[in-house]
Amino acid sequence: MVTDVLPELGFYALILALGMAVLQTVVPLWGAWQRRPLWMAFAQPMAWGQCTFLVLSLACLATGFYVNDFSVDYIAANSNSALPWYYRLSAVWGSHEGSMLLWSLLLSFWGLAVSLFSRRLPRDLLARVLGIMGAIGSGFLLFILVTSNPFTRTLPVVPAEGADLNPLLQDPGLIVHPPMLYMGYVGFSVAFAFAMAALLGGRLDAAWTRWARPWTTVAWSFLTLGIALGSWWAYYELGWGGWWFWDPVENASLMPWLVGTALMHSLAATEKRGTFKSWTVLLAIFSFSLSLLGTFLVRSGVLTSVHSFANDPDRGVFILVLLGLTVGLALLVFALRAPQVKSRITFGWLSRDTFLLINNIVLLVMAVTVLLGTLYPLLLSSLGLGKISVGPPYFNALFVPLATLLCIAMGLGPLSRWKQMSRRTLVKRSAFSALAALVLSVALPLWLDRHWTPLVSLGLLLALWVALASLREVAGSLLRFGLRGPRKLSRSHYGMVLGHLGLAVTITGITLVSSYHVSDNVRLNVGQQVMVGGYRFTMTSLGDREGPNYTATRATLQVTRNNRLINIMHPEKRFYHARRQALTETALDAGLFRDVYVAMGEQLDNGDWALRIQIKPFVRWIWLGGVIMALGGGLAVWDRRYRRQLRKEQL
Amino acid sequence: MNAVRKRRLFIVLSLVALAGLAIGLMLYALGQNINLFYSPADIAAGKAPVERQIRAGGIVRKGSLARDQHSLKVRFTVTDFKADVPVQYDGILPDLFREGQGIVVVGRLNGQGVIEAGQVLAKHDENYMPKEVADVLKKEGMSPADYRQAEASGELSYEGASDPSAPSR
Numbered sequence: 045m046v047t048d049v050l051p052e053l054g055f056y057a058l059i060l061a062l063g064m065a066v067l068q069t070v071v072p073l074w075g076a077w078q079r080r081p082l083w084m085a086f087a088q089p090m091a092w093g094q095c096t097f098l099v100l101s102l103a104c105l106a107t108g109f110y111v112n113d114f115s116v117d118y119i120a121a122n123s124n125s126a127l128p129w130y131y132r133l134s135a136v137w138g139s140h141e142g143s144m145l146l147w148s149l150l151l152s153f154w155g156l157a158v159s160l161f162s163r164r165l166p167r168d169l170l171a172r173v174l175g176i177m178g179a180i181g182s183g184f185l186l187f188i189l190v191t192s193n194p195f196t197r198t199l200p201v202v203p204a205e206g207a208d209l210n211p212l213l214q215d216p217g218l219i220v221h222p223p224m225l226y227m228g229y230v231g232f233s234v235a236f237a238f239a240m241a242a243l244l245g246g247r248l249d250a251a252w253t254r255w256a257r258p259w260t261t262v263a264w265s266f267l268t269l270g271i272a273l274g275s276w277w278a279y280y281e282l283g284w285g286g287w288w289f290w291d292p293v294e295n296a297s298l299m300p301w302l303v304g305t306a307l308m309h310s311l312a313a314t315e316k317r318g319t320f321k322s323w324t325v326l327l328a329i330f331s332f333s334l335s336l337l338g339t340f341l342v343r344s345g346v347l348t349s350v351h352s353f354a355n356d357p358d359r360g361v362f363i364l365v366l367l368g369l370t371v372g373l374a375l376l377v378f379a380l381r382a383p384q385v386k387s388r389i390t391f392g393w394l395s396r397d398t399f400l401l402i403n404n405i406v407l408l409v410m411a412v413t414v415l416l417g418t419l420y421p422l423l424l425s426s427l428g429l430g431k432i433s434v435g436p437p438y439f440n441a442l443f444v445p446l447a448t449l450l451c452i453a454m455g456l457g458p459l460s461r462w463k464q465m466s467r468r469t470l471v472k473r474s475a476f477s478a479l480a481a482l483v484l485s486v487a488l489p490l491w492l493d494r495h496w497t498p499l500v501s502l503g504l505l506l507a508l509w510v511a512l513a514s515l516r517e518v519a520g521s522l523l524r525f526g527l528r529g530p531r532k533l534s535r536s537h538y539g540m541v542l543g544h545l546g547l548a549v550t551i552t553g554i555t556l557v558s559s560y561h562v563s564d565n566v567r568l569n570v571g572q573q574v575m576v577g578g579y580r581f582t583m584t585s586l587g588d589r590e591g592p593n594y595t596a597t598r599a600t601l602q603v604t605r606n607n608r609l610i611n612i613m614h615p616e617k618r619f620y621h622a623r624r625q626a627l628t629e630t631a632l633d634a635g636l637f638r639d640v641y642v643a644m645g646e647q648l649d650n651g652d653w654a655l656r657i658q659i660k661p662f663v664r665w666i667w668l669g670g671v672i673m674a675l676g677g678g679l680a681v682w683d684r685r686y687r688r689q690l691r692k693e694q695l
Numbered sequence: 696m697n698a699v700r701k702r703r704l705f706i707v708l709s710l711v712a713l714a715g716l717a718i719g720l721m722l723y724a725l726g727q728n729i730n731l732f733y734s735p736a737d738i739a740a741g742k743a744p745v746e747r748q749i750r751a752g753g754i755v756r757k758g759s760l761a762r763d764q765h766s767l768k769v770r771f772t773v774t775d776f777k778a779d780v781p782v783q784y785d786g787i788l789p790d791l792f793r794e795g796q797g798i799v800v801v802g803r804l805n806g807q808g809v810i811e812a813g814q815v816l817a818k819h820d821e822n823y824m825p826k827e828v829a830d831v832l833k834k835e836g837m838s839p840a841d842y843r844q845a846e847a848s849g850e851l852s853y854e855g856a857s858d859p860s861a862p863s864r
Contacts, residue, residue: 431732645787
C-alpha cells in the first residue's frame with residue numbers, strides 16, 4: 045500500500061523543503077549584494093517550492109494519523125484508533141514534533157503570501173525579505189530534522205494501539221487555537237524580515253514601513269484571535285473557571301502581542317510622519333525575538349505547564365542557539381546600520397506623536413514586566429538559588445496602573461493631531477468623552493444594583509473613555525454630514541476604532557467578572573439543591589454515559605431563578621480509557637451578560653458529589669473584545685490604499 | 696546650553712527617571728509576591744517561614760487522605776520519605792490528585808506545622824511528576840522512577856505512623 049511509505053515520503057519532503065529554504069536564503073541574499081537580478085529572482089520559486097513540500101510533509105503525517113499508522117512513534121504516542129477522526133487530524137499538532145512542523149509550514153505560507161502580494165516591491169528588497177524568511181525557515185527545519193523528527197518509526201515492533209491524545213486536548217479548541225496562535229507568532233517574522241532587509245539595503249526610509257504595515261497588522265490580528273481562543277479554551281476546559289492564569293506559556297504569547305501592538309502603532313507614525321524610524325526597527329526585531337523566546341520557553345522543558353510536552357534538553361539548547369543567533373545578528377546589523385538614520389522631524393508635546401510614544405513605552409514596560417515575572421524564577425532555579433514562583437498578584441499589581449496609563453494615552457491619541465496642537469483644542473475635544481465616561485462609570489454600577497468598588501469604576505472609566513474618544517470622529521462626521529458622513533472616513537480609521545473598542549470591551553469584561561463573580565464549592569446528591577448567587581441548582585439525576593473513547597459520570601442539574609427555569613445542565617466527569625485519566629467536562633449556560641458554570645469535582649465517601657458552581661457576569665466580553673480587535677485589524681488591512689496598490693500591480 | 700539641547704536633556708532625564716521608577720516598582724512587586732518552594736524535610740527542619748505564602752510539594756502519602764463528612768474540607772500528608780507535612784484544604788481536588796502522586800500545594804504554614812493550602816496542583820497525566828517534587832525526591836536519594844518501581848513491587852517502606860496497607864482510593 046502507498047500509505048506504508050508515507051512517513052518516509054513525508055520525511056523526504058521535509059529534507060527537500062530544508063534544501064529549498066537554504067537556497068532561498070543564500071542565493072537571493074548573495075544576489076542582492078552582488079546586484080544580480082537572476083540570483084535575486086531565485087527567491088520566489090524557492091518560497092513556493094518550500095511551501096509545497098511542507099504541505100506535502102504535513103499531509104503525509106496527517107494521513108498517517110487518519111489511517112492509524114502506529115508504526116510511527118509520534119502517532120503512536122498521540123493518537124488512538126478510538127479517537128474521532130477530527131481529533132486524530134488535529135492531533136497532528138497535539139504535541140511537540142507536529143507543532144514544530146505546523147510552525148514551519150505556516151512560516152512558509154507567510155513567505156508564499158509575501159512573494160505573491162509584493163511583486164511591486166523593489167527587486168532587491170523582495171529578495172532580501174524572502175532570503176531572511178528562508179533563513180528562519182532553514183533554522184527551524186534543521187531543528188525538526190535534527191531533534192524532533194515526527195516521522196521516526198518504531199519498527200520492527202509496532203504497537204497495536206496508540207497511547208491516545210492527552211484528554212485535555214480532545215476538544216474543538218485544539219483544532220483552531222494552535223494554528224491561529226502560530227499564524228500570529230510566525231507572522232511577526234514578516235515585519236522582522238522587512239526591517240532587516242531595509243537595514244541590509246541601507247534604505248531605512250519610510251518605504252519599508254508602508255509595505256510592512258499590513259503584514260504586521262494581519263499577524264497581530266491572528267495573534268489576538270489565538271490568545272483570545274486560548275483563554276476561552278482554558279476557561280471551559282480546565283474546570284477552574286479562570287480565563288487567565290499568568291502561566292509562563294500564556295505569558296510567552298502575551299509578550300509578542302504587547303510588543304507587536306507597540307510595533308503596529310509605531311509603524312503608523314513612521315509611515316505617516318517619518319518619526320521613530322530606528323525605534324520601529326527595534327520593535328520589529330523585538331516582537332519576533334519574543335515570538336522565538338516564547339517558542340523556546342514552551343519547547344525547551346524549562347517550564348512545567350499544560351503546554352510543555354515530553355522534553356529533551358537538546359531541543360532547548362538548539363532553540364536557544366537559534367534565538368541567540370537571530371537576536372544577536374539582528375542587533376549587530378542594527379548597531380552597524382541604524383546610526384546612519386537620522387530623523388529631523390520634530391513634534392510638540394501635545395501631539396499624536398507624543399501619545400503614540402507614551403503608548404509604545406507603556407506597552408514595552410508591560411512586556412518587560414511579564415518577561416521579568418516569567419524569567420526570574422527560571423534564572424534563580426538555573427543558578428541554584430532556590431525555587432520560586434511568581435504569583436498572579438505580582439502581575440495584577442503592575443498591570444492595573446500600567447493599563448490605566450495606557451488607556452489615558454489611548455483615548456488622547458485619536459483625539460489629537462499629528463505634530464502639534466494647542467492645549468485648548470485638545471481639552472475641548474476630550475471634554476465630552478471624559479465627562480461622560482466619568483459620570484457613567486459611577487452611575488452604571490449603581491444602576492446595575494451592584495455594590496460599588498473603586499476598581500469597578502476605574503475599569504469602566506477607562507473602557508468608556510477609550511470607547512467614546514475613539515468614536516468621536518465617527519460621531520462628528522455623522523453630525524456634520526448626516527448619514528453620508530461616516531462613509532467618508534477610511535476603512536483604516538474604522539479599523540482603529542474597532543481595535544480600540546475591542547480593548548474597551550475586553551476591559552469591561554475583565555473589570556466586571558473580577559469584581560462581581562460568585563463562586564462556591566458545594567456537596568450535592570440526587571434530589572438535593574443549593575443556592576449560589578441567586579440561582580437554585582437541583583440535582584435531578586446522576587448516570588453513566590459511554591463516549592467514543594471514555595466513560596462519563598453525568599449529572600443533571602436543573603437551574604432556576606425566582607422559580608423560573610433557566611436551563612438543564614449536564615456536567616460530566618470523564619474517564620479516558622487509553623490514558624487512564626480523569627477529566628472534568630464543564631457545563632456552561634453561556635450568555636452575553638453572564639455565564640453559569642458548573643464543574644464536577646469528585647465523588648465523596650457517602651456518594652455526594654463535590655461541585656464547583658460559578659456565576660460569571662460579562663465574562664464573554666473578554667473574548668468578544670479580542671474578536672472585535674482582530675476584526676479591526678482585518679478592516680485596517682482592507683483599506684482602499686492597499687487595494688489600489690494591488691490593482692496597479694495587476695495592470 | 697541652547698534650547699534644543701536643554702529639551703533633549705530634559706527628555707532623556709525624565710525617561711531615565713521613569714524607567715528607574717518602573718523597574719523599582721517591578722522589583723518591589725516581585726519581592727512581595729514570590730513564593731518560595733520548600734520540601735517537607737525543609738519544613739520539618741524549620742526552614743520555612745510561618746504565615747507567609749509558600750509552595751511545598753512531595754508525594755501524597757498512601758492512606759493519609761481524610762475527608763470531612765459534611766463539607767469539602769480535606770486533610771492529607773505530603774512526604775519526601777524523610778519528613779511528612781500535613782496539609783489542610785477546603786475545596787475540590789484536581790482531577791489528577793491521587794494518593795502516591797506527586798503534587799505541589801500553595802498555601803501558608805500555620806503555627807501547628809500544618810499547611811493551609813489555597814491551591815493544590817497536580818498537572819498532566821498520571822506519570823507526570825512536578826519538577827520540584829522530582830528534584831526533592833532525587834535529593835533524598837530516590838528518583839521518581841525508583842519510587843514507582845518500588846511502589847509496584849511493594850518494597851517501599853513507609854516511615855511514620857500511617858498504615859501502608861490502608862486501602863488506596
